[in-house]
Amino acid sequence: MEFSTTFFDNRSRWFLWWPVGMGIGISFYFSLSHEPTLALTLTFFFISFLGTIATFFFWRPHVIPFLLALALLSLTIGFAAAKIRTNMLATPFLLTKIENAKVTGRIVDIEEQPNRHRLTLDDLTFSEEGAPLHKIRLSLPVTRSLVATIGDRISCLASLLPLSDPVSLTGYNFRRQTYFQGISATGRIKGSVQLIEKQDNRLGLATTRYHLTQTIRHYLPGQTGEIAAALITGDRSGIDPGIRQAFTDAGLAHILAISGLHLTLVAGLVFLVFRRSLALIPHLAENYPIKKWTAVLVVIATFAYLAISGFGIPGQRAFVMITIVMMGILLDRNPLSMRLVAIAASIILLIRPESLLSASFQLSFAAVVGLIAAYEGGWAPLRQWSLEGGYHRRLIAYGTGLVATTLIATLATTPYTIAIFNRFTLQTIAGNFLAIPLTSIWIMPAATLSVLSLPFGGCALFFHILSCGLEYLIHIAKTVSSWPGAAIVVPTPPSAFLGLITLGGLWICFWKGTWRWGGLILCSLGCLSPFLHSPATIYAAGDGRVLAYRKEDILYVSDLKRGSFFTDQWVKELGLKQKKEWPEAQIKIGPALVVHHPYSKPYTPLQVSKEMCSAKALITTGYAWRECKQWGRIPPILIDRYTLKRDGTYQAWISAASIEVESVRKSLGQRPWSGKFKKGKAVPLEPTE
Numbered sequence: 201m202e203f204s205t206t207f208f209d210n211r212s213r214w215f216l217w218w219p220v221g222m223g224i225g226i227s228f229y230f231s232l233s234h235e236p237t238l239a240l241t242l243t244f245f246f247i248s249f250l251g252t253i254a255t256f257f258f259w260r261p262h263v264i265p266f267l268l269a270l271a272l273l274s275l276t277i278g279f280a281a282a283k284i285r286t287n288m289l290a291t292p293f294l295l296t297k298i299e300n301a302k303v304t305g306r307i308v309d310i311e312e313q314p315n316r317h318r319l320t321l322d323d324l325t326f327s328e329e330g331a332p333l334h335k336i337r338l339s340l341p342v343t344r345s346l347v348a349t350i351g352d353r354i355s356c357l358a359s360l361l362p363l364s365d366p367v368s369l370t371g372y373n374f375r376r377q378t379y380f381q382g383i384s385a386t387g388r389i390k391g392s393v394q395l396i397e398k399q400d401n402r403l404g405l406a407t408t409r410y411h412l413t414q415t416i417r418h419y420l421p422g423q424t425g426e427i428a429a430a431l432i433t434g435d436r437s438g439i440d441p442g443i444r445q446a447f448t449d450a451g452l453a454h455i456l457a458i459s460g461l462h463l464t465l466v467a468g469l470v471f472l473v474f475r476r477s478l479a480l481i482p483h484l485a486e487n488y489p490i491k492k493w494t495a496v497l498v499v500i501a502t503f504a505y506l507a508i509s510g511f512g513i514p515g516q517r518a519f520v521m522i523t524i525v526m527m528g529i530l531l532d533r534n535p536l537s538m539r540l541v542a543i544a545a546s547i548i549l550l551i552r553p554e555s556l557l558s559a560s561f562q563l564s565f566a567a568v569v570g571l572i573a574a575y576e577g578g579w580a581p582l583r584q585w586s587l588e589g590g591y592h593r594r595l596i597a598y599g600t601g602l603v604a605t606t607l608i609a610t611l612a613t614t615p616y617t618i619a620i621f622n623r624f625t626l627q628t629i630a631g632n633f634l635a636i637p638l639t640s641i642w643i644m645p646a647a648t649l650s651v652l653s654l655p656f657g658g659c660a661l662f663f664h665i666l667s668c669g670l671e672y673l674i675h676i677a678k679t680v681s682s683w684p685g686a687a688i689v690v691p692t693p694p695s696a697f698l699g700l701i702t703l704g705g706l707w708i709c710f711w712k713g714t715w716r717w718g719g720l721i722l723c724s725l726g727c728l729s730p731f732l733h734s735p736a737t738i739y740a741a742g743d744g745r746v747l748a749y750r751k752e753d754i755l756y757v758s759d760l761k762r763g764s765f766f767t768d769q770w771v772k773e774l775g776l777k778q779k780k781e782w783p784e785a786q787i788k789i790g791p792a793l794v795v796h797h798p799y800s801k802p803y804t805p806l807q808v809s810k811e812m813c814s815a816k817a818l819i820t821t822g823y824a825w826r827e828c829k830q831w832g833r834i835p836p837i838l839i840d841r842y843t844l845k846r847d848g849t850y851q852a853w854i855s856a857a858s859i860e861v862e863s864v865r866k867s868l869g870q871r872p873w874s875g876k877f878k879k880g881k882a883v884p885l886e887p888t889e
Contacts, residue, residue, distance in 0.1 A: 206715050214267065216538055216710045218274050219545035225278025226553045230376075233869030241283045248276040282553040285380075286872060291334050293375070293873075294385035298360040301326055301387075304396060306353050308335070310346075310410055311437035312417075317346050318437065320383070321354070333384035336360065340389045350410045351399035360387040365742055365848045365865050365874075367769045370692045379873035380554040409433050409508055415654060419663040424670040427456070432647055434458045434509035443674060448621065449681035451610065451628030452635050455673070459514030459564055463502050465644040467522050470494075470501045495526040514564035520544040521568075538572050538710065541565065562616045566705070570612030571605060573709035606632040615701045615726070618690050622772050626685035634676045642669040691775030694733040700726030734853060735774050738794060741766045742848035742864065744821055744841035745799045749782070749789060750774055756782035758796035758821065766849070790854040791815070792837075797822030817859045819852065837861055 229236075252269040305321030317340040324333055338358055340346060348354045362385060363375045378384075399407060413433045417425040426438040436444070436456055447453050471494055478490040499522070506519045521544050545565060548555055555561045610628040617624050625631075646666035653659035680686060704722030711719075739748045746763030748755050753776055757767045760781045771779050787794045793815040797806040806822025813828035817837035824840040837859060839850050848865030868874035 206713050208263075209713065210711050213538070213710050213712065216542045217271070217706075219542050219549060220706060221271050221274025222278030222281070222546060222549045222553075223556050225275035225280075226282045226549060226556045228275070229279045229282040229553075230557065232871075235286075235871050236283060238283060238287055241280050245276045245280045248273045278549060278553065281550050285553050289380060289382060290872070291379045291382050292332065292384050293379075294333060294336075294360055294362045297362065298387075300390070301358050301360050302355070303336070303338075303358045303360075304353065304355045305336070307348055307350050308406060310350055311435065312413075313437045314342075314440065316341050319346075319354075319389075322382075323353075334382045336385045336387065337378075337383055338387050338389050340393065344389075344392060347393060348395050349399060350407045352395060353397035355394045355396050356392070357390045358387045359390060360385045365868070367741070367766050367849055367864070368736075368739065368773055369851055369862060369864055369867055370773060371769060371864070373868075373873075376554075376557075376871075376873040380552075405507055409435075409510065412508065412651070412654075415658075419650070419658060419660075420667050420670070423674060424667045427670050427674065428647060428650075428666060430456045431458070431462065431643070432508070432651060434512055434515075443677065446674075446677040446681040448623075449625055449627075449687040450631035450635075450677045451625045451680075452631050452677050454563070454567075455635060455639055457514060457560060458509040458512050459518060459560070462509075462644065463505060463515055463518040463522060465640055466505050466648065467498045467502050469645055469648060470498050492530050495529040499523050499526050512560060514560045516548055517544050517561075517564055517568070520547055538569070538576070541568055541572060559616070559620045562620070563613050566612045566616055567609040569706070569709050570608050574604070574608045603629060603633060606636075612705065615698060615705075619693055619698050622692055622775060623687055623689050625687060627680050627683050630683070631676065631680040634680070635673060638669060638673055638676070643673060689772075689775050689777060691730070691735055692773045693730040696729040697726050700729065736851040737789065737854040738792065738819060738850075738852040739766070739770050740819055740821070740839055740844055740850040740852075742844055744844040747794060747796050747819065747821055748779075749787070749794060750776070753778065755779040758782060759798065762799065790856055790859060792817040792819055792852065792854055792859050795820040795822065795824075797841075817852075817861075819850070 248269070252266070252273045255266045255269040303321070303324065303326060305324040307319055308322050309320040311318040319338050319340060320335055321338065322335045324336065326333075336358075338356070363378055363383075365375065366373050378386075413429045413435045416429050416432060417438070419425070420428050423440055423443055426436075426440070427443075430436040430439060434457075439456065444453075444456070447456055474497055475490060475494040478493065479485045484490055502519055502522050506515045509515055521540050524540050524543060548561070606629045614624050643666065646662055646669055650659065650662040650666050653662050700722045704719040704724075704726060707719030707722065708716050710716075735750065737750055741747070741763060745759065746766055747758040748763065748767055748770055750756075755767060755771050755774060755776050755778070757763050757779050758781070760767065760779065767779055771777075782796075785796050785798075793812060795806070795812065795818070797820055799821070806820065806824060806827070808822070808824050808827035808831070810831050810833065812818055812820075812824065813831045813833040813835060815835050817839075818824060818828075818835040819837075819839045821841060821844075823842060825834070825838060825842050828834045828838065839852075839861065844850065847863035850861055850863055853860045865874070
């Protein structure tokens with residue numbers, strides 16, 4: 201009875217769970233091992249839709265059945281949105297490596313990185329026959345001149361590569377990300393780039409963004425210009441990895457990604473300047489709704505900033521929320537509530553359901569939901585106290601609010617930071633306490649004025665002020681990141697970790713009353729889940745060249761030079777700080793025999809002994825299946841170069857008497873972004889004699 205009363209007392213909060221249902225439906229879609237058919241997906245959607253309508257008309261007095269029908273509808277809408285989005289894109293993948301391809305295409309994006317240009321091309325034609333590709337991403341060393349810009353058609357000789365699998369079961373799924381970006385292959389440009397046709401006006405926004413980035417780099421050379429480009433146009437490609445890591449370790453990585461902070465600062469600056477300016481004209485202030493005029497201008501200004509910055513997920517969320525806030529001003533209502541976040545999340549998940557899997561979506565919404573939940577009832581007394589006093593009270597309230605905001609946002613985003621980046625920092629409060637006021641009061645206003653001065657030739661003074669602020673910001677990041685506890689490395693937690701903590705956190709944030717604290721049970725279970733999870737003991741790289749095994753706090757690698765791409769990510773996933781080359785070619789680990797066969801040209805066959813084939817499990821980078829068959833003894837578990845080329849990277853969990861193995865490629869299932877691909881010649885599904 202008490203539960204029922206509390207539940208109905210919170211009926212104004214029921215809507216908040218709608219995007220959660222959509223998110224669960226989207227998560228279920230991406231977790232499937234096989235692609236569902238569109239007909240089956242739409243059938244379930246229409247059944248749930250009609251069931252919801254029938255429940256509303258026939259069981260109207262019974263609220264619970266109607267709510268259950270709505271919950272099912274939200275799940276099916278999320279699932280259907282993901283399926284429809286996947287079918288609409290239908291990104292084809294390159295299946296075979298092409299060494300010398302004559303490529304002609306239109307440049308749609310250019311990323312300026314420290315040692316290379318990275319070009320994205322569409323509207324492609326090839327010298328080779330094959331399935332048409334949507335987009336390709338090519339790298340060009342900075343030592344070679346780039347004679348084209350965004351919108352130009354170019355021709356070049358390129359080496360094209362299929363997209364790679366994840367390096368582990370919990371590794372980053374690069375193929376899935378590029379599928380939703382429409383990218384079919386990657387590669388590198390050989391020789392020079394030839395300009396075929398000048399700029400296409402249809403890409404005016406992308407061209408403007410690129411030229412604005414280059415202008416910023418011209419006025420602010422070096423890393424200050426790269427940070428300025430990240431804050432203004434969202435281009436972070438040129439930031440030095442060391443500086444980027446310093447921002448991460450100091451808890452300031454969110455400053456480099458255009459998010460709610462940046463759009464809110466721009467909206468606040470525009471609102472303040474234009475409303476105060478119009479208020480200086482008595483006739484306008486007394487006879488016209490200048491506040492509503494300013495609200496419309498804020499929407500226009502923030503949309504322009506969002507467009508120039510590349511339409512990032514945090515920026516989209518912030519723009520939707522700012523737009524609804526301004527609509528509230530136009531309608532003389534106060535829309536600042538958790539409902540605003542739910543509407544923004546629903547819109548983004550409906551349009552781009554794959555964004556649920558992105559770090560930017562998870563971190564931005566976690567921070568915003570946590571902040572609104574904390575301040576829904578606790579901010580008013582402090583605000584009233586500051587308004588009743590002088591500037592000293594406002595300064596105290598600002599400092600208190602900054603510390604509290606940092607604490608809340610850090611607590612809300614820490615689980616996602618651990619799961620995504622395998623690290624967290626204890627210096628977030630100190631870093632944000634120094635960097636947020638600097639960014640709000642100095643850097644963003646200076647950046648806005650600098651950009652606005654460009655149509656008039658650019659103001660060197662504004663850029664100099666911006667440069668000084670950015671130098672202080674970089675200094676803060678480097679200083680705070682050097683303090684103890686700034687970078688604590690942790691292993692990748694199991695999927696239950698984020699799932700339980702997310703549901704528990706939403707339960708706490710969405711409901712009101714004492715029963716909300718029941719979410720702590722789910723959060724506690726999520727925090728305990730890593731202790732029940734055992735990391736892999738052995739990794740075998742999908743290229744068949746590198747083996748690694750974990751022993752205590754060290755990852756021993758068979759070939760550090762050739763295996764750097766794989767082992768850097770394995771070390772990160774395991775939460776280790778060291779990797780060493782193992783001293784022996786053959787190692788016994790529990791019931792498994794691990795044999796490294798160095799890669800060489802020409803290839804030297806592995807000398808397979810009878811003892812190797814008698815092992816309970818044999819893991820090797822050489823070819824062993826045929827040889828063991830000749831000995832008449834094939835191990836129950838055999839992973840060799842045949843197997844690795846066929847199934848991709850393998851992981852093994854070993855105890856004193858047992859061993860379990862799993863293939864990364866097989867775990868991906870049969871999805872549009874995880875189909876098997878060939879590299880060079882076709883790899884047989886089974887080893888042949």
